Amino acid sequence: MIAAFRIPGAGRLKQAETTRFSFDGQSYAGVEGDTLASALLANGVHLVGRSFKYHRPRGFLSAGAEEPNALVEIKRDSARKTPNVRATVQELYDGLTAQSQNRWPSLSFDVSALGDIASPLLSAGFYYKTFMWPKSAWKNFYEPKIRAAAGLGVAPDQPDPDHYSARFAHCDVLVLGGGAAGIAAALAAAETGVRVILADEQADFGGSLHFESGARIDGQDGFAWAQAAIATLNAMDNVRVLSRTTAFGYYAQNFVGLVERVSDHLQNPGRDLPRERLWQVRAKRVVLATGAIERHMVFADNDRPGIMLASAARTYLNHYGVAVGRNVGIYTANDSAYAAAIDLKKAGVGVAAIVDLRDNPTGSVIDEARALGIEVNFGRAVIRAGGKLRVSSMTVQPKNGGGERTIPVDAILMSAGWTPSVHLFSQSRGKVAFNDETKRFVPGAYAQDCVSVGACNGTDGLSATIDEAYAAGAKAAKDAGANTVKGTKPKVDASESWSRGMLGAAPGAGPDTTVKAFVDFQNDVTAKDIRQAVHEGMRSIEHVKRFTTNGMATDQGKTSNMHGLAIAAETLGKPIPQVGLTTFRAPYTPVTFGSIVGHARGKLFDPTRKTAIHPWAEAQGAVFEDVGQWKRAWYFPKAGEDMHAAVDRECVTVRKTAGLFDASTLGKIEVVGPDAAKFMELLYTNPWEKLEPGRCRYGIMLREDGFIYDDGVVGRLAADRFHVTTTTGGAPRVMNHMEDYLQTEFPHLNVWLTSTTEQWAVIAVQGPKSRDIIAPLVEGIDMSDGALPHMSVREGRICGVPTRLFRMSFTGERGFEVNVPADYGQAVWDALWAEGQKHGACAYGTETMHVLRAEKGYIIVGQDTDGTVTPNDAGLDWAVGKKKTDFVGIRGMARPDLVAKGRKHLVGLKTKDPKVVLEEGAQIVGDPKQAIPMTMIGHVTSSYWSENCGRSIALALVAGGRDRMGETLYVPMPNGTIEVEVTGMVFFDEKGERLNG
Amino acid sequence: MLLIRCPYCEEERPELEFRNAGEAHIARSADMAATSDDDFEKFFFIRSNPKGIIYERWRHMHGCARFFNAVRDTVSDRFLMTYKAGEPKPANLPGAAK
Incomplete structure (x- = not known):
């Protein structure tokens, strides 16, 4: 059954190929090729959302990416819930499930719409003024309430099950935008043989040819010409054509980010397809053919469902075969809306009246509208829309005041003119210039190797656009190195021409009014809000923007920026260029985190480095800790042991017999x-x-x-x-x-x-039995103390493989570090482990390593030092060559502050109660009775329970620490103050006899 | 992402391969220990941080691993030229006239 507002035979879709979808639980029929928006409109559904702040009912404003209102949630399954999808962009597939957002309990009855009635409290800047005090109430009361009441969709609550791919690409000419201009430029460039990429955000190429029924190129309908041209380009080896692909960011040196939506339009995407693909393209030349976006008229209650852009209504009719109403009114300040009236009238839709703000416009579209019997009113304004959940009337008044007349309508199509899409040009750091005659910002000075063509360049008319674009495409190719090959420029047989329009608030929404005439639909910013911002002292458009949030929603002000700017300029009494345009920033339209992250998630987010001995430690049940990218064995618990028991046992075993430690990292x-x-x-x-x-x-x-x-x-x-x-x-x-x-x-x-680092596996064997464990496996190295004293190294073989055998100790015990090529690490470890077992040695992890070195007062750089510690501070003066005349740091070390008295020294701390273990990072004070805030004189850098010492031990940086030996200091903690004594840094075997023990 | 020409590899490569290493042409004194406090301050702490042309060091970290010098416009991020470490500050900059 054909939907109520689908016009048989109209549009380009095959109306017989129906597809089912649901919106807010209600099932509907659509047609293959529909967007969610066109399918809903075909079923007469206009109310699709509630506004951000006032919860006002909203419908479709547009038929494209600029849509501020019709944001819905698309739900595929419990994990695949995408909020804030523009219904005007989402392609329909069989079984699509969509839900409206930001309403409760239902779309047609929303409790929070009371906010609309209470809106005097919610004017511009209301956050800053209304919710100022008490301070704590902001965090505990106002913010949560405001956040709950105002908002868009709800973020998904499960990990994203889809995958996203990424590609880099290089080309000679990158054409962004696939309307008539982009296609013409791509054809011209492609014919020369250079590498061309052409991208457009829509499913079908053609841009405004989707709705321009009056365009004929090369003897055929404009849209048909576009499809034929795309087929030609697709068949060329040097051309890549990307549809459903948005250029979202233009970066330095012609580096452009594009997102290709690969499977969001498919019923069953299949696991082999990514959801989206990020293209990072480097182009020698870029052609910007991004078109223009129609502006709405700013009048009272211009946000009622059923009120939309004239070009959108044309798109729904001429492409999708859908009438947006049965009795539509037109409100315009330029010619282009007339075409909508004419198209609708010809399709059998009632057109109540055209209201034209201009006094005496002339032109063929006006004549044609009149000839079709459409009522045309000049010099009049729509001062108000009637209806709530759907527009029901428009009230018309002469623009300079006078009698009102209310005309019943079920849709209002509006056009205030067209805004060139200079977003990408501006992102390329090009400077826009204001054309005073046409009242629009167009590309001025270029910063990169790119060129703008067509509507985004302020070029009016299809013929002029194609001439300009074709020439620009050919020149870009030539500049990129092409030898000129002559192609054939498309010939325009018929086209539509649009004249200018107006900026700012329309009559009836002027400074003397308090009506809600929306400038920014998505952020609920009215003309009044913008005037108020100026009255409250905002002078720069950047301030007005932030105070009112105009243009700061996810649509980034595609329809609102120029109106907002004009109203601010008028209120300031300054010309528009002096008030200035806000900066355009990437992304042009919202980009998913998934497409940016790509494959770099989960295990692929960051490399994990594992040593050769890692599998052994894993098999032994080691607990691991992350040290940078490395996984290190932290401790090796035996059955029933907790961390403390395991570490105590490991510490004692190393000092009693020996321990093996993987020091490969x-x-x-x-x-x-x-x-x-x-x-x-x-x-x-x-x-x-x-x-x-x-x-x-x-x-x-x-x-x-x-x-x-x-x-x-x-x-x-x-x-x-x-x-x-x-x-x-x-x-x-x-x-x-x-x-x-x-x-x-x-x-x-x-x-x-x-x-x-990764070439050597390092096995530390430490403890009194270490030599006994290693010696049987070593060849060619004399292991006696005389031949291999502490702090020496020999090359030889162990277990038949080459080794660099270090006699060294990070435990204070007799110790060795066995370096072997990493491939042999596990085998040598196995052999040493077998020997170790004979002597009762254990494997130990990083925690035991830390405790044992702290018992000896050996520092760990980055734990006991923090980037402001000198060798002298750390008690390491002995390691500084006194006779040296140069080394990195020699001069810095001598700076006045670094040799001043009272610097923090690294010292030991013993708690008065040996059982109390200090917290690392705890602050130290001299007088615990002083007033808060106390004067901190240092902090604890390392602190452990030492089973070998039978007490807790700690290292600390303390002001003048070495002059405080034996002094009692205090560590204030939430549960009471801990008394500590300042000591030397060595807690175990102070004389160091065990190094040879 | 910037494209940077490595003067050793003689190729333009993406910024990902490089790492910035701070301002260039700040020579370490041959007699470091005898440097005055003022001179040390200038050497170690003071940087020009210009709006416009900056001479800076880069390292082709994931390429040839060499340090080199670059002239970059901090306003446009445009690289005017790159040259090998140890070469003098270029007298004439290509395209810097405007």
Whole structure:
């Protein structure tokens, strides 16, 4: 059965091919090729939404992407709920389910519409003025209430099950907009053989040819010509044609972001199709053919359902075969709305009257309308619309006042003129220029290699548009390197011409009125709001915009910006260009997070780095922690153990027998070359020239400002080769820091740097039995204390594979770090583990590593230091070469503030109650009885329970800390103040005898 | 996304491959330890932060890994030219006249 407002034979859709859909639970029939909007209109449904602030009933304003009102939720399943979909853009598919938004309990009866009656309280800037105090009420009362009452759709509450793809593309000529201008430009460019991409946001190309019934090109109907031209372009190897693709952002150097909606229009998208595809296109030349958007008339109650743009009504009729009413009124300030009246009249729709604000316009469309018997009124205004859920009448008055006359209508089609779509041009950083004669902003100075053609360039008329676009397409191709090939320019046989129109509020909505004449439908901004903003002191259009929120909704003011600007200019008594246009920003239309994120979600969001020994630790039931991108074994709980029990056991076992620790994540850099030692001298505070090959040294790296940047043990393998280790998290930046100095400050040094972090698996074997565990597996290295003393390194073999064997300790016990090529990491670990088992060794994780090093007062850069700690602050003066004349940080370290008295020193803290473990980050004060806010003199940097010491231990940065040994300080906490004693940093084996134990 | 010409690779590559490394032509003193407080302040803390032409360092991080210098207009983000580290500040800038 054909829907009530579908006109048999009208439009381009095959009316026999019906499809079912539902809106707010009601089932309807549509036709294949419909949008949700055209299908609803075919069924006589105009009321589709409630407005953002006043909850006023709203219908369709447009037939395209500029739609501010008809936002609905499309629901495919429980996870696939898309809010704020413009019904004018959503293509219909069988079974589509849509719901209206921002209404309760129902669309036709919305309790919050009381807000409309109480609207004097909700005028522009009401947030700032009405809800000011008490302060706490904003957070607890006003904001939640306002947010609940005002709003758009509801965000989905489940993870997005769809996938999104992304592509990069390069082309010679990118044409944005696929109306007559874009197609002509693309044809001209494509005929030269250069690579062309043509994109348009709609399902079908043609732009305004969708509705311009008067256009004929190359002997055929304009829309048919467009389809034929697209078929030609599609058949060319050098052309890519993208429909349903919106250019949303124009960035530097002709880099344009486009989103292609791949499957939102399909009934069953299928798992193999992405929902959307992001195109990142780099073009040598860009042709902007983005057209123009019709403006509405600003008059009282111009938002009633049934009131829409004249071009939209034409689109619904001429493309979709749908009449937007049975008795329509026209309100216009230019010629183009006449064409709507003529088309509708010819299709058998009643046209009550044309109300034209102009005094005595002349032209063929006016004559034609009259000839068809349509009543035409000049010099009159529609001062008010009647009806609530649907427009029922328009009240007409001479524009300078006089008798009113109310004409019953069921739709009002309006046109205040056309606004060139300069959004992308403006995003390209081009400067728009105001044409005073035509009252519109058009592209002025260009900032990039692009050109605007057609309506977006202010070019009127189809012939002129095609001439301009074809020439521009050919020139763009030539500029991009084409050898000129002569094509055939499309020939325009008939076209429509539109004259200008008006900006701002129409009569009846002037400064002396309090009517609701909407400028911005989506944000409920009226002409009165904009005047009020000016009266309250806003002078710049940017301020007016923010105060009223005009143009700040998801439609970004596509229909409202020019009206808002004109009203502000009029109220300010300034010409429009002096008030200025607000900046156009990306995105042109809303873009989903999914399309921007693409595949970079979940596991693909960020790389996860795992060591060679990771699977073993996983199998042992280790608990992991994230350290940068690395997964590190945190502790190895045995059955029934919690974290504390496991860590206590691991700590005791290491000091009693031995422990194995996966230290593979340590950053490693190979510093090689004849000048390697000189380079090390400059990058680290320590002296390196005299370090003998085979020996190691703890190195400190500073930034030029004198603060600690990184640390690590460095082994000298040969006169010209250092094995440098860095902190796990610091490896990439240390490498960058070294490369920076080597390439730019010390390029005379002959040195090579290579990151070897992932080449070496590192197994730390620590504890009194460590040598016994390793020795049976090692070949070619004398493991005696005399031959391999603490802080030395040897190359040899372990388990038959090459090793760099370090004798070093981050626990204070006799210790080794076995470096083997990463591929052998697991096998060598297995062998060491088997040996370790014979001695009762355990595997330990990062938590135990932290506790054991804190027991010895070894710092962790980034935990015990924070980027404002000098070597002296950290008690590491001994590691700074006193005789050195240069190293990075030598001068910074000597700055007055860095050598001043009273700096924070790293010290130990012991709680008076040994069972109390301090909180890391807790603040320290000298006098707990002082008034709040207290003077903080430091903070706790590391704090643990030490099973080996039988008490808690902590490290802290405390002002003048080394001069406070034995002093009692206080750590105020929510549950009471904790007394602490300042101590040295070493809590266990102060003499360091166990290194050789 | 900007396109940046690496003077070592002699190719224009997308910005993703590069990392900015701050202002260029700020030489580290050969006698660092003897630098006065004022000079150290100028060297370490003070940057020109111009509106317009800036000379800055970039690193072709995910390419040849070399540091190089670039002249960029901070208003338009346009790169006027790039050149190798150690080369002098260019006297004539292409396209900078307007």
